[in-house]
Amino acid sequence: AQSVTQPDIHITVSEGASLELRCNYSYGATPYLFWYVQSPGQGLQLLLKYFSGDTLVQGIKGFEAEFKRSQSSFNLRKPSVHWSDAAEYFCAVGAAGGYQKVTFGTGTKLQVIP
């Protein structure tokens, strides 16, 4: 069965600083990988996804993520954080060929300080 680990529960960064959120997955074959963001009181919104091909994936709001098979990682990055990026971020892994069952990580809450 697939699993996802987000080792950081809470991260605080200064506005304008760079950001990296960690995600490690466990899955036997090539996974489908996602990053979602959840603003307070709202549902989740897709930031980006990796299915195959280029291992560096660009998403919305200036985010990118890199798939590293050797490290079983799919870390999310942003070069310069804005106050509006404060939210909770979820990494998720899906099983190729299955009936779209996706496993979510426990989330990383991002705080942005001025």
Add this chain to the structure above:
Amino acid sequence: DVKVTQSSRYLVKRTGEKVFLECVQDMDHENMFWYRQDPGLGLRLIYFSYDVKMKEKGDIPEGYSVSREKKERFSLILESASTNQTSMYLCASSQGRRGIGPQHFGDGTRLSIL
């Protein structure tokens, strides 16, 4: 834009009541999902459906049932609500029969069982 609408943002019910949570999507998606979200646990899949009248158990189906009589509507039922079912419930939909597609989420229903 895909819209997933959950019938209530906040709901308060009493122990032992039968509770219905409704979800409607407007993009003709084949797949629909119910998750519960609890602090520190991320999103956990309760049930999903990949076609009308079809349902599959997720990771935590105990105490819940679902109904999908029409493609656009997926209902979650708490047969006899208990206090440990107090949580945020998220509905999602996605397209594609065997591939993995991004999930689109509703804004959630915060359910309190007293």
